[in-house]
Amino acid sequence: MNVNFDSALTAAHAAAAAQNHPTGTLYVVATPIGNLADISLRALHVLSLCDTVACEDTRHSQTLLRAYGIDKSASNWLALHQHNEAEASEEVIRRLQSGQRVAYVSDAGTPAVSDPGARLAWQVQSAGLRVIPLPGASSVTSLLSACGTPGHDSSGFIFVGFLSSKATERGHAVELLNQEPRTQVLLEAPHRIEALAAALGILGDRPVTVGRELTKQFEEIATVPAKDLSAWLSGNAQRTRGEFALVVHAQTQVLAESSDNDRLLKILMQELPLKTAVKLAAEISGEAKNALYNRALELKQASAG
Structure with missing residues (x-):
């Protein structure tokens, strides 16, 4: 789908140019999880303004920014991912100390939630430098906002993220999920979703909401008992494709008759x-x-x- 974001970039500058965007500052910028139109005006302005864009994958992020009409030279890019976060964070700090504005983006969504960025933010703050968040898309909050919860449940939620790819460790983690009465949010990749669904079967009738390909063309959200999750996935060949977020709903609290x-x-x-x-x-x-x-x-x- 070809979309022209020229007017969005113009609107972004009009909306945010008068705001204060201090130098020597790290901007943690949320990017879309699927739908390119979910970028914020403020994010567009800061990404065009910043001196350095640190990111998980420079090729991926270059393509993303070019879709919005933002083109940076090679010297404006810095790879920062899970394998080099500690070292690359030191380079970010050096650039900040020289007076640069540095933006950090993950491949999709809000950095530092499940993606890299948490260590970076910690090291930057520890160096006495400022970190400013630019909020936006997140598969976690997107699914929570759509899946609903019983009116009496006010216990909040726990973000779990990805479980281990090892069967034994994953099984142990699911046993701990079963003991936790509060709502829990998981993430999973397409090649592991069937194994996760099978493991979650021990939760029985506890409801699980699956969010597949959130914000994208083939987005699907469904709530099924945990024991039926594997059958739901196998009911359509398309259901094992795409990125997944899952909500394990809070256990219904039943007061024993007394x-x-x-x-x-x-x-x-x-x-x-x-x-x-x-x-x-x-x-x-x-x-x-x-x-x-x-x-x-x-x-x-x-x-x-």
Whole structure:
């Protein structure tokens, strides 16, 4: 698909040129995970403004920037990836100390989440230099925003990323996932997705949302029980292609039937607001607060009826 971004680049300069973009600063720039139109105006302006673009793959990032009408000479590029991050970070620091603006981009998405960049940002800050983030696309937040969650789940999420490619280590990691009640986000490559799906089968009926090829032409998002994930993948030959993000949803908290818990809640609710009663009941009984809150609502509705 041929897209002309000339007007976007003009708009980017109009929108961001008046803003302060200090020299001697590292700009951590999020780039699209698929759809080129997901770049921000601020990112376009800074990428055209900066003296050096540090990146995972110079050829990939050169192609990306040229799609937006930004062309840099060879001296403006610096390869910085997982195999040379420590050494290349020292070169970034030298360029920053000379007064350059340096942008860092990963191959796609937000740097330092699962891609390189975290060590770079740490070393730059440790050297007393400034790091400015330019937010944008992320497969993690994109899928979380679309997959939904039960209204009572306010426990947040855990970013897990890629599990080990070794079967034994991957199996152990999934056992730990099973013990964690909160929502968890995983990433996976196409050549390993079937092995991951098979491993996640031990989670049984726990819902898993799969995001495949997010923001791209053949984007697909589906929620299935973990035990059915392998069958879902095999249901269509296209489903094992592309990059994957997966959300393992929070476990449904079920409060064991207990006349003692009900009696405790009823007594506390007679004297205290519902949230305060639940908080105290959780401290006294050791039960999960969310489960007690849901039970308190049931008891309140029953008494009202």
